[in-house]
Every structure is written in structure tokens, then in C-alpha cells.
Amino acid sequence: MVNLICCQVVTTDQCNSCKSQPEDVVHAVWSCKEVESVWSNLSWANLSDSIHPGDFTNLISSFLQVSEAYKAEIFILTAWLLWNQRNVVHLSRPTRPLGHILSVAGDMLQDFLNPQVALPVVDQIPISHQCCPPDHPQFKANFNGAVFNSINAVGIGVVVRDVRGDVVGALSMRIPLPQTVAEVEVLECRRAVQFVCEIGIHEVTFEGDSVLVIQALKSGKADRFVYGHIIDDVL
Structure with missing residues (x-):
């Protein structure tokens, strides 16, 4: 006062x-x-x-x-x-x-206090993910990504295996954080396609976590999606 x-x-x-x-x-x-x-x-x-x-x-x-x-x-x-x-x-x-x-x-x-109430924890049976090698003579490229909001970036990872499951190529890189999660996933796929071309591999099966991106690629109709220009690059 x-x-x-x-x-x-x-x-x-x-x-x-x-x-x-x-x-x-x-x-x-x-x-x-x-x-x-x-x-x-x-x-x-x-x-x-x-x-x-x-x-x-x-x-x-x-x-x-x-x-x-x-x-x-x-x-x-x-x-x-x-x-x-x-x-x-x-x-x-x-x-x-x-x-x-x-x-x-x-x-x-x-x-x-209401939002602080802890939800009951439900025990879940862990799901085992095992990489299945591709059919001969193909290769398989698995791609994935991780979002780092603190630095506004996305980490992209690609692993390419042969029919025996042996790794023949791997890539890890960082890109600026896109506007949407869907755009992150389609950028991961595009980089995987670019990578296998760079190392001279053909007859490749691509595998990722995004059903939406895979369906978009299979449809071949990029104009239906806001990230259609990236789909066009992949196709």
C-alpha cells in the first residue's frame, strides 16, 4: 500500500x-x-x-x-x-x-482435481512384433518416424532387409516438423522410396505403420488428399 x-x-x-x-x-x-x-x-x-x-x-x-x-x-x-x-x-x-x-x-x-483422477491401469498382453523377410527375390523396406516437439523436428528411420532378413541398408535422418501427423507419415514413406533407389535396389516391399498412407498409395488418387503432392512424388 x-x-x-x-x-x-x-x-x-x-x-x-x-x-x-x-x-x-x-x-x-x-x-x-x-x-x-x-x-x-x-x-x-x-x-x-x-x-x-x-x-x-x-x-x-x-x-x-x-x-x-x-x-x-x-x-x-x-x-x-x-x-x-x-x-x-x-x-x-x-x-x-x-x-x-x-x-x-x-x-x-x-x-x-477432477482431471487428476488416475484411470485404472488395465493389464495388457504384450504384442510381439517380428520382422518377416520378403519373398525371393524381393527386399523389404521398413520405415518409421518419431516426433520431437521440443525441437520441432521428426526423426525418420528406414531399414532394408533381404530374403534372409539380413540388413542391407539403413537410414536415419531428421527433418523439420510438418503440420500434421499424416504428412509426417507420408514423408517417411517418400524418404524410404528415395533411399532404396539411392542404394540401387529394386523389387522392394514397403512396410510402415500408417494404414492411411498405404491406402492412399494403393488408390493412386493423390488428389483426394491434402498431402497429394507428396503421394505423387512417391508414385
Whole structure:
């Protein structure tokens, strides 16, 4: 409040609610006569004897040490709402009734907790993926990718095997992150096709995880897809 007076934002340090005491943080959210009715509805919030005027650190520490976490959370939300209410009053804007503060704090806490409820973990039988070598005299090219959002990039990997399952070529590279997942998958396929051409291999079976991309390639109708220009490159 002293800083506000120095900056001529306000002209007095008197509490704008009770108009009888100098206002500091503890007074605004705890000891003001106007907000006592808010805390009196909480039987466990009777800490007034241990709180000294102006000592907000002592006030908040007292609640952070309670054994039930929800009590500290309700205190923090309620104190924030009261401080926000105080700012609204200074700006001469409409305020909510003090009697609604606790219910609003409870609703805010519940809205936060609801998404935190852990979903039950269902045991799943692990699926074993085994590479099947291609029919003679073909080769098989497996392609895949990984998205790295932190660096806005995609890692592309291609492995080419012969009829015995032996690796005859491998590629790993990074490209800028495209706009959609579908575009990522079709770019993986295009790079796999380019790679087998670069190493001089023909009669190749391509295998990837994206059913959508495989169907698009089989249809041969690139104009149906937003990434049709990439499909054209592959075909």
C-alpha cells in the first residue's frame, strides 16, 4: 500500500472495506472485519491468535503445515479470491458477495482435481512384433518416424532387409516438423522410396505403420488428399 501511495495510485492506506484500519496483505485477506465472516465458516481456520499483523509469511506457513493438503489448497484459493476482490473494489468494478467466496474456491479446487483422477491401469498382453523377410527375390523396406516437439523436428528411420532378413541398408535422418501427423507419415514413406533407389535396389516391399498412407498409395488418387503432392512424388 505504501508503494501505491508513493505512486499516487491511492491517496490513503486505510482499508477500503472496513475503513478503520491500515491495509496490508494480512489485513486484506485475513484480519479485516469484513472478511472474518468468510473464514468463520471454516472451523479449522481458527489461527488468529498466532498471526501477527503484516506477517503474511507466518500466515501462509501456518496453513501449509496442516496435515490435510486440501485445507492448504482451500486457504490459498480463498486468499487469492479475497485479494482479487480487493483489487476489483479499488477499480470500482462489480464484486461477488463475500458469502460466495468459499463456494467459488471449492469449485475451483474441484475443477482442478477432477482431471487428476488416475484411470485404472488395465493389464495388457504384450504384442510381439517380428520382422518377416520378403519373398525371393524381393527386399523389404521398413520405415518409421518419431516426433520431437521440443525441437520441432521428426526423426525418420528406414531399414532394408533381404530374403534372409539380413540388413542391407539403413537410414536415419531428421527433418523439420510438418503440420500434421499424416504428412509426417507420408514423408517417411517418400524418404524410404528415395533411399532404396539411392542404394540401387529394386523389387522392394514397403512396410510402415500408417494404414492411411498405404491406402492412399494403393488408390493412386493423390488428389483426394491434402498431402497429394507428396503421394505423387512417391508414385
